[in-house]
Amino acid sequence: METPAEQTTQTPSPLGGMRASMARGGAIVSRGPGAIEWIALALSVLWLFMVLAFWFFAPGVAGAASLFNTVSLMVGMALPIAMIWVAAITARGAREMRAEAQALKQSIEAMRMAWLNQQALRSDQSVERKLDEIAAVTRQAETTIATFASRRDSHATQPSADRKAALVAPPPLRPDDTEPMLALGTPAEELRAPISIADFIRALNFPDTPEDKEGFRALRRALEDRSTAKLLRSSQDVLNLLSQDGIYMDDLTPDRARPALWRRFAAGERGREIASLGGIRDRSSLALSAGRMRGDTIFRDAAHHFLRQFDRTFGEFEKNASDQEIAELAETRTARAFMLLGRVTGSFD
Template identity: 45%
Template structure:
């Protein structure tokens, strides 16, 4: 959470606490006022009467502070949700391609001095029926973008470290121009962002490195125990959090399976063209760590 969001959250929680203190003070003042102004009873009060007085004094205080605690928790959750939305918007803004400059309008043609006579209606070709019309030939577009090289794709899969990471931002923009890459990158971004909302950051989950040969077997279609080394993230707390999300959160479950399918397809397409050094760097990216974490929970690696 950013510093500004933390300050705002602390200030809001302090205001809630102050409200609880004020309400508690008002209640105790009313109890004391009632105690002083109530008419005295003859004889000592019984045990039930004393119990009723104690419960009537303490129970409202307990309810006040229960409400204070709930309000503080809600304020914290709202601040984390707002910060998460802001981070997601920043990542999407950094990944968006730069706007193209608008073409300058050319000079308008000078009006003719002699107005031309409109063409006769008979000279215009009659429209063909829909059934007889042929599809128009596709208009020639610009040259297709060059294929994304492996180093650019790997850098994009790791995502920028911040607004100053110009190389990663340029790689992400370049990779998003390819439809297949755009799908896997957006799916990875959604998963990484949702996990970060649970304080589960990929930078804190270094995996046990798997040999490049195991990655190649996976790209060739091997599953189960043959590629078990790919489940190299063994952080128990991270596995428990991700497993709980997959079990309880339907949105996260759909997002995670969508990401696993697209990352699997990306490996099948590009891993045969990568050398061992590139595969080792790919395995350290944030997207690959999320794939190893979720794939281990989903049983992809046995």
């Protein structure tokens, strides 16, 4: 069975602390007589001894026994003893009141500290929520600024993203003999309209849900383009391999890099000057990917193949894309995989 002290230490709440403190104060009576009671008892015995000694040893007192003397003796014996115990009970009550007041003070202090801690916790949560809102507004502002800072042709207006071609590839020198030829000798692939920038970006992000009809339409459209299809297949391979370790692009929140930095990357610049492109800071994802890169040959080959395809395709995309469209591409799942694997392989070192 637990002692009252053990039961008191196990009570976590402030109100429990009040009950425990009151229990400690009430334990004074339950433990038996205290110092005050022993002092009162000693004084009572001493007084009785003095009265009896006076009765038996004082000359002529014992022989002059009468009703008045007997009553006086009894009153003389009982009245001081009663006063002694009244004083003892009063002292004990005062001590208990002081103990209860101290316990009440401690419980109020505990409640005050609990309230302060709760307010501090709520304040921290409010600050985090406000910081998230500020970050979201900042990202939106950066996107808006990028829209106005987009490159514009001084002689012509840029077509919209759903009409402008995503990739600017050089025309082939001659048609491949293995391709199906039309009557005039033109490959069927060259007569197909190029994929638009809007579909290209939507395809690189892959469909969000099985009901994402626009996403699947853009994906089918992108797979008809040879260069884009290579990038999409390599991206799908690395995304599937990363998901085996529980790494999903939707869980990552990369730092946003300026479109000008992406253009420098497309122009061939490498190293620390463009290190901001590797905006993935999630340590667990970086550590898991680095370990997989060292120990899994298939993953390493797929990652390097994906990085080469992204490098080549983005170089073509940048030539015909505005800063706003580059910023939108950087938010896709494929671009996040590039940031993650680029940091793991040291492409930005």
